[in-house]
Amino acid sequence: MPTILTIETPTLGDRSYLVHDGTHAFVVDPQRDIDRVLAVAAREGVRITDIFETHIHNDYVTGGFALAQQTGAAYHVGADDPVSFERVPIRDGEVVRVGESMVVRALLTPGHTFTHLSYVLEGDPPAVFSGGSLLFGSTGRPDLLGADHAEELARLQHASAHRLAELPDETAVMPTHGFGSFCSATQTEGTASTIGREKRANTALTRDVEDFVAETLAGLDAYPAYYAHMGPANAAGPEAPDLSPPRRAGKEDIRRAITAGEWVVDLRTRTAFAAGHVPGTFSFALDGQFATYLGWMIPWGTPLTLLGETAAQVAEAQRELVRIGIDRPEAAATGEPRDWTDGDIAAVPRVRFGDLSQVRHHRPVHILDVRRRSEYAESHIAGAINIPLHELLPRLDEVPRGEVWVHCAGGYRSLVASSFLLANGHRAVYVDDDYEPGARRAGLELVTAG
Numbered sequence: 001m002p003t004i005l006t007i008e009t010p011t012l013g014d015r016s017y018l019v020h021d022g023t024h025a026f027v028v029d030p031q032r033d034i035d036r037v038l039a040v041a042a043r044e045g046v047r048i049t050d051i052f053e054t055h056i057h058n059d060y061v062t063g064g065f066a067l068a069q070q071t072g073a074a075y076h077v078g079a080d081d082p083v084s085f086e087r088v089p090i091r092d093g094e095v096v097r098v099g100e101s102m103v104v105r106a107l108l109t110p111g112h113t114f115t116h117l118s119y120v121l122e123g124d125p126p127a128v129f130s131g132g133s134l135l136f137g138s139t140g141r142p143d144l145l146g147a148d149h150a151e152e153l154a155r156l157q158h159a160s161a162h163r164l165a166e167l168p169d170e171t172a173v174m175p176t177h178g179f180g181s182f183c184s185a186t187q188t189e190g191t192a193s194t195i196g197r198e199k200r201a202n203t204a205l206t207r208d209v210e211d212f213v214a215e216t217l218a219g220l221d222a223y224p225a226y227y228a229h230m231g232p233a234n235a236a237g238p239e240a241p242d243l244s245p246p247r248r249a250g251k252e253d254i255r256r257a258i259t260a261g262e263w264v265v266d267l268r269t270r271t272a273f274a275a276g277h278v279p280g281t282f283s284f285a286l287d288g289q290f291a292t293y294l295g296w297m298i299p300w301g302t303p304l305t306l307l308g309e310t311a312a313q314v315a316e317a318q319r320e321l322v323r324i325g326i327d328r329p330e331a332a333a334t335g336e337p338r339d340w341t342d343g344d345i346a347a348v349p350r351v352r353f354g355d356l357s358q359v360r361h362h363r364p365v366h367i368l369d370v371r372r373r374s375e376y377a378e379s380h381i382a383g384a385i386n387i388p389l390h391e392l393l394p395r396l397d398e399v400p401r402g403e404v405w406v407h408c409a410g411g412y413r414s415l416v417a418s419s420f421l422l423a424n425g426h427r428a429v430y431v432d433d434d435y436e437p438g439a440r441r442a443g444l445e446l447v448t449a450g
Helices: 035-044 064-071 147-164 195-201 209-219 227-236 251-259 270-275 290-297 311-322 353-359 373-378 393-398 412-423 435-441
Strands: 003-009 014-020 024-028 047-052 074-078 088-090 095-098 102-108 117-121 127-131 172-175 263-266 304-308 331-334 366-369 379-381 403-407 427-431 446-448
Touching (some): 003 172, 047 064, 047 095, 251 331, 311 331, 379 435, 403 412
Parallel strands (some): 047 074, 074 088, 127 172, 263 304, 403 427
Antiparallel strands (some): 014 024
16 A cells, blocks of 8 residues: 655645655655655655646645656646646546556546646545645635636535545545645644545535535635745746855844845744844744745845844745745844844833733723734724734834734734834834733623624
8 A cells, every 4th residue: 555645834734745655656746845855755765756736836836846857757737737847737537657556546626726636546545635625624715816716716616525525435635735724715624534524524515505605705815915926936837946055144234134125034933032133123933924924925026134043043944935936035144133233122022911901001002903804803802903914014004103012813923013013113012922812811802793
């Protein structure tokens, strides 16, 4: 029986797969940093002979083309996908034999895109690599090709889920998206599943098409702005990334970059940044959805300098960034704020919801909620202003002057927002707390939906 190995990319909410029979291997939906895939193949002592893409991805830059170039593997990409590179075109129903024992069958499963393919690994039990089609308890979102196509694609997604449901109940479901990815239409559940389980739990298989379409479209929320750049990059055949260390930035380089309006990003923990940072730098800690939110907010093409405690921290950030097509930082520096400036060190007050409850009895303060609109609509603090983090930069003039207490759901987004407010002359106070149950425990008045 073939061995299926999962290669996780939790910061983007995605999975890639390497499947082998002890000698030959195929890969499904590899991420851009293909050294991880090559390391797994080397560890297992197998040769990669085939690579399969389920679709032209919108949330990351693929490593498929580069992996095929390095290994000589056949690169199977949908025959109807408009790519500009040589590939092995594959269509619905076509069968590919990998090695002597593995048989892979393509199934057309449109919905996430019009040309989406899933791949069935025949066997006992079989497995289906469902990409952005059937996820755990959900499906891939249908609006990434534009709102005009969303309803049509949602209907196709429902039909595709039912096509996959014709596979045996014991078929393992192996999606690419759905583990925190914004490519998921709704929140997914669990870490493993089968077709039988999805028949009982997946709304695409438990609701009729009209209910499914209505629920799916109503539940769609904003997705990262950098998605607009992923499809074109993937259709062009992206090369392997350059992960060599960036140019070293000195104090004067950092000062010049900040003055020029470039982005200088502090990778350290939220606690470290709040305690002390170089004025004008932005906090995007590596312990959260670093690449997702940085890629969402940065004006595309803006020069970027990375500040980390260690070279390993900078290297990790580089790896995260190449996955979304930000290939080379301008420069990087390591150490602590005193190594990066001869000027003042800034700090931001770090508080909890209980502190907010107390201070409101003594003086007026503004509350800025930087969660997404859907989160705010479900529940928010009475009187709070909602500017979602990804909308903050073009709406900075809407942030009131005076003392602004900034919160999100768990503390990551609120510090990102606080760092931008500080850099633009605001008096920010950083709420580092869980909205639920922190706000309730603090006795703050909450406005809830319904």
